[in-house]
Amino acid sequence: MDLIRALIEHMKGERDDWESLAMVIDFSGGRFSGTHGYTYSPDGVVSAVASRPSAIRPTVNAYTESLYEPGAALSVAILVQFDRTKGEYEVTFEDSDVSRWKVTPANIDEIREKLRPQFE
Template sequence: MSENMEMLERIARAITDDINVSRIDWTELSIVFSFEDDGFCSGHFGYAYDGDGRPTPFTLNSMDAEISASNYREWLRQDDDRGMIKMLFQFNRQSRKVQAAFEYDNSSRWQVTPANIDVITDELRPDLDAG
């Protein structure tokens, strides 16, 4: 298994082991991590989607996923690169598939507001089914 996949699986495990996520009935989830210039994860938010695609918002109780996400960011970062400012991490519980997308410039990407919540929750919904 590649080191890249091991690091993504470590993030997935930290998220799925979190008590706040374990209380939700979900099939897929998305979580957005935000990073400071020094690599510190300054926050996160997520949505867990049930089998019908209905989102439930969540935050993590433990910092384990934030630490794993920060470590992944630093592992990906080139020596002369400032690194990503946001990462969208997606996971499917049934297929065990993971996916990550990165933002390097636009700090408002994936930002949730009252005006766009329906659009963003739909945009963040993973499509990592078993098929």
């Protein structure tokens, strides 16, 4: 999937040995505004990551344009979860709750586990 490839190619903050990825793509005012997420390594290390917005904007725009009619309201966030070992992924859309996947000092430990890919 082009979106996952772009997120990985332009990701900063990860260790080389990461096994899975959870990346939130944020939208504000109907436009792509940034990313935040985590990589998960086999030894239990969780690294905070982000993908450079200017580098992935064309891919994010192409992805949303393939799903939404012109002029339609976009989701407020999209969660992309990817298991590098299994090659499995899942994409979840949040249409209204802007705080659903936001990281705050109060939820930092909880949210990184909540976002962790758990494919059955």
